[in-house]
Amino acid sequence: MVTPLLKAHHLVKRFGSRTAVEGVSFTLQRGESVGLLGPNGAGKSTTIGLLAGLLVPDEGEVQLEGSPIAGETDPRKRKLGLVPQELALYEELTARRNLEFFGSLQGLIGAKLHRAINEALQLVGLADRAGDLVKQFSGGMKRRLNLSVALLHDPELLLLDEPTVGVDPQSRNAIFDNIEQLRQRGKTILYTTHYMEEVERLCDRVIIVDHGRIVADDTLVGLKRRLAGTGRLTLDLSAAPEESTLQAFRNRSGITGVEVRETRVTMTVEDLTVGLAAVLEEVNRSGLRVRALESGQASLEDVFLDLTGRSLRDG
Amino acid sequence: MNQLLALFRLDLRLFFQDRRSLVLLFLVPIGIASFMGTLTSNLGKPSDRGGIGLIVVDQDRSDLSAGLVSALGKDANFQVLETNETVARQWVLSGRRPVALVVPEGFGANALFGLFNTNRKPVITVLFDPSRSMERQMVEGLLVPKVFQALAENALTVESLRSLVREGVARIEATPPDPSWDQTTVRKLMDQTDTWLAEQTNSRPFQREGSTSAAEGEIGLPLPYTTRVEALVKGEAAYNAYAHSFAGMGVQFVLMAMIDLAVGLLRDRESGVFRRLRSLPLSRTTLLAGKAVAWAAIALISLVGCFAFAMLVFGVRVQGSWVGFVGVLLATSFLASTLGLALAAVGRTPAGTRGFAIGFILLMVMVGGAWFPSFVFPKWLQTVSLAVPTRWAMDGLNAMTWRGLGWEAALPSMGVLLAFSALFAAITWKWFKWEA
Numbered sequence: 001m002v003t004p005l006l007k008a009h010h011l012v013k014r015f016g017s018r019t020a021v022e023g024v025s026f027t028l029q030r031g032e033s034v035g036l037l038g039p040n041g042a043g044k045s046t047t048i049g050l051l052a053g054l055l056v057p058d059e060g061e062v063q064l065e066g067s068p069i070a071g072e073t074d075p076r077k078r079k080l081g082l083v084p085q086e087l088a089l090y091e092e093l094t095a096r097r098n099l100e101f102f103g104s105l106q107g108l109i110g111a112k113l114h115r116a117i118n119e120a121l122q123l124v125g126l127a128d129r130a131g132d133l134v135k136q137f138s139g140g141m142k143r144r145l146n147l148s149v150a151l152l153h154d155p156e157l158l159l160l161d162e163p164t165v166g167v168d169p170q171s172r173n174a175i176f177d178n179i180e181q182l183r184q185r186g187k188t189i190l191y192t193t194h195y196m197e198e199v200e201r202l203c204d205r206v207i208i209v210d211h212g213r214i215v216a217d218d219t220l221v222g223l224k225r226r227l228a229g230t231g232r233l234t235l236d237l238s239a240a241p242e243e244s245t246l247q248a249f250r251n252r253s254g255i256t257g258v259e260v261r262e263t264r265v266t267m268t269v270e271d272l273t274v275g276l277a278a279v280l281e282e283v284n285r286s287g288l289r290v291r292a293l294e295s296g297q298a299s300l301e302d303v304f305l306d307l308t309g310r311s312l313r314d315g
Numbered sequence: 316m317n318q319l320l321a322l323f324r325l326d327l328r329l330f331f332q333d334r335r336s337l338v339l340l341f342l343v344p345i346g347i348a349s350f351m352g353t354l355t356s357n358l359g360k361p362s363d364r365g366g367i368g369l370i371v372v373d374q375d376r377s378d379l380s381a382g383l384v385s386a387l388g389k390d391a392n393f394q395v396l397e398t399n400e401t402v403a404r405q406w407v408l409s410g411r412r413p414v415a416l417v418v419p420e421g422f423g424a425n426a427l428f429g430l431f432n433t434n435r436k437p438v439i440t441v442l443f444d445p446s447r448s449m450e451r452q453m454v455e456g457l458l459v460p461k462v463f464q465a466l467a468e469n470a471l472t473v474e475s476l477r478s479l480v481r482e483g484v485a486r487i488e489a490t491p492p493d494p495s496w497d498q499t500t501v502r503k504l505m506d507q508t509d510t511w512l513a514e515q516t517n518s519r520p521f522q523r524e525g526s527t528s529a530a531e532g533e534i535g536l537p538l539p540y541t542t543r544v545e546a547l548v549k550g551e552a553a554y555n556a557y558a559h560s561f562a563g564m565g566v567q568f569v570l571m572a573m574i575d576l577a578v579g580l581l582r583d584r585e586s587g588v589f590r591r592l593r594s595l596p597l598s599r600t601t602l603l604a605g606k607a608v609a610w611a612a613i614a615l616i617s618l619v620g621c622f623a624f625a626m627l628v629f630g631v632r633v634q635g636s637w638v639g640f641v642g643v644l645l646a647t648s649f650l651a652s653t654l655g656l657a658l659a660a661v662g663r664t665p666a667g668t669r670g671f672a673i674g675f676i677l678l679m680v681m682v683g684g685a686w687f688p689s690f691v692f693p694k695w696l697q698t699v700s701l702a703v704p705t706r707w708a709m710d711g712l713n714a715m716t717w718r719g720l721g722w723e724a725a726l727p728s729m730g731v732l733l734a735f736s737a738l739f740a741a742i743t744w745k746w747f748k749w750e751a
């Protein structure tokens with residue numbers, strides 16, 4: 001078997017009494033594009049931090065091509081390109097100066113550095129704005145520049161921590177295009193997000209985390225297969241259901257995920273026909289009325305609900 | 316009303332968040348206020364400042380000169396050191412003592428006659444540091460009663476009076492006959508006085524009652540001596556007050572500039588730049604070394620700019636060693652950069668760090684003597700100021716500019732500044748966190 005490019009082995013990271021990452025293990029093979037999916041506070045950024053060597057794990061180990069990174073200056077760190085969730089840029093400098101600085105720290109000099117900068121700018125579509133101060137950039141442009149900094153040294157593995165956060169759909173598409181190009185060039189990508197549709201578009205495999213633990217690690221196809229036959233039911237009730245009613249839903253076999261938003265209850269059910277009957281029975285018993293009902297096949301969006309009993313976006 | 320309350324609570328919460336900075340924020344004004352208070356209440360009272368550091372060179376070695384030295388030594392306004400002229404000149408020149416008095420040979424023999432005869436007045440040389448003329452004036456003023464006191468205690472002996480009488484007789488004999496006064500009678504009177512004095516077989520001095528304070532009433536008399544005042548600077552050097560003020564404000568400015576850099580570094584940690592840096596094959600050592608050198612360069616450029624202006628506009632000159640001057644500038648620059656890093660290392664939030672850093676640096680600069688020369692400080696504060704690096708930066712810059720001293724005179728300053736840099740570097744090394 002080939003040595004994986006990256007291997008996380010039982011990573012644990014605690015901040016005081018809070019455990020942010022609790023026994024996370026997975027591997028990334030060369031050329032794979034993997035989504036790290038989870039709600040806010042699930043431990044995605046902490047995991048990325050552990051992988052990139054920003055944080056030292058309390059337990060476990062990260063291996064890059066079969067061995068752990070040896071110290072701060074290990075030249076193998078050049079195989080990594082990190083795009084932090086925060087905009088890690090010098091606002092007072094121009095885009096080009098930012099790239100020059102970070103590129104130099106990666107060991108690039110002279111014509112090589114110059115070429116790398118131009119390529120990176122080209123890829124993210126900022127070539128014509130290279131001389132502008134970063135603080136004059138729009139949010140989306142800053143995000144793209146943030147991405148381009150990680151590309152300068154042509155890393156094999158890209159660790160992208162929510163690279164599209166706070167960006168309008170158009171800029172987001174531009175960033176997706178950039179990432180897709182990188183993927184086509186054979187880069188290995190770990191892409192953090194809490195949007196299933198981003199994962200669907202960019203990744204072959206998804207690792208779903210919740211409360212610091214991995215709840216699923218599967219290919220998109222595998223996840224879909226898991227969902228095969230699973231139905232999704234959304235009820236609009238006459239009033240917000242009581243906790244006892246929700247508990248009753250959860251206790252019925254065949255109902256796997258229950259999520260409430262005021263009067264709307266969304267559930268994943270193993271079988272629509274059986275599930276629907278069970279649900280209506282419980283509604284009847286609670287004395288509530290159904291105002292509207294939607295049903296259909298569960299989509300990947302519902303995977304998280306199915307796995308954890310709550311939805312991604314509301315964490 | 317609700318909004319007001321919300322705004323009120325927000326700012327109070329934010330303000331009290333960074334506890335450590337807060338403590339320092341309160342300590343600093345207390346420190347500065349105490350400092351200013353002590354200073355202003357002590358101005359003009361040299362005794363509270365441990366006395367003026369006065370050097371006395373006794374080249375006469377007579378009873379009278381010894382009496383003068385001891386009278387000066389007993390005065391709380393002075394802190395007297397006795398030594399030879401070479402040492403005295405060196406110490407005043409290098410700024411270690413502000414004033415030296417050289418009591419010439421023949422002082423004891425001539426002082427009494429000097430009261431009556433201008434030709435025989437001995438000349439006391441006053442050597443002084445031109446940046447400290449205030450103390451020179453005090454010494455000159457306080458010298459007068461001391462000389463009279465010494466005269467009263469040591470010079471009024473039978474022998475000295477007899478020689479005074481005999482000199483009078485000799486003068487009368489040398490004067491051509493003058494009908495306007497009876498020379499013979501005056502001569503006879505003087506001879507009788509001499510005879511009477513001779514009968515007083517013991518040559519004990521005439522003790523006067525309450526002699527320690529008696530002299531003060533006699534300041535109205537003509538002085539038994541004259542002074543020759545000599546400002547000590549090396550070679551062609553001349554005192555330039557701008558040299559001192561530019562040194563002081565230059566050092567202050569450079570330290571203040573470091574606050575911005577330190578705060579910027581703390582912002583980088585918050586903004587995520589540190590996360591990015593940590594993902595690169597970059598060591599903490601390299602990062603800190605890079606910052607230290609860059610900040611030192613910024614400090615050096617600022618100091619050079621500051622002195623260039625002072626030189627062009629106010630005629631400040633490096634009258635001593637250029638090597639020493641550059642050395643002190645470099646050492647000061649490293650002091651500033653390492654201090655900036657230490658601030659960033661111990662600081663938590665950017666805003667809190669800015670608050671206490673400003674106060675801390677102001678205090679350091681004041682105690683270091685950049686605002687007021689340190690010799691106006693009370694004694695204990697002068698001692699404290701030796702533990703403040705800015706004091707050494709000031710001393711070193713003064714030594715190389717208007718004092719006109721050689722490069723060796725810069726070594727103590729450079730040594731202390733670099734030692735402090737090492738201390739700040741150690742603090743940085745220990746406390747600086749770049750875990751993001």
Ligand SMILES: Nc1ncnc2c1ncn2[C@@H]1O[C@H](COP(=O)(O)OP(=O)(O)OP(=O)(O)O)[C@@H](O)[C@H]1O
Nearest residue numbers: 015018020038039040041042043044045046047085
């Ligand atoms: N430096 C820190 N100190 C203390 N707690 C931390 C720190 N960093 C993260 N945490 C905690 O660890 C948990 C996981 O945080 P993390 O940033 O990894 O989540 P995330 O999945 O990236 O969330 P998001 O989607 O909001 O970015 C959270 O509960 C967070 O509060």
Ligand SMILES: [Mg+2]
Nearest residue numbers: 044045046085
């Ligand atoms: Mg995150």
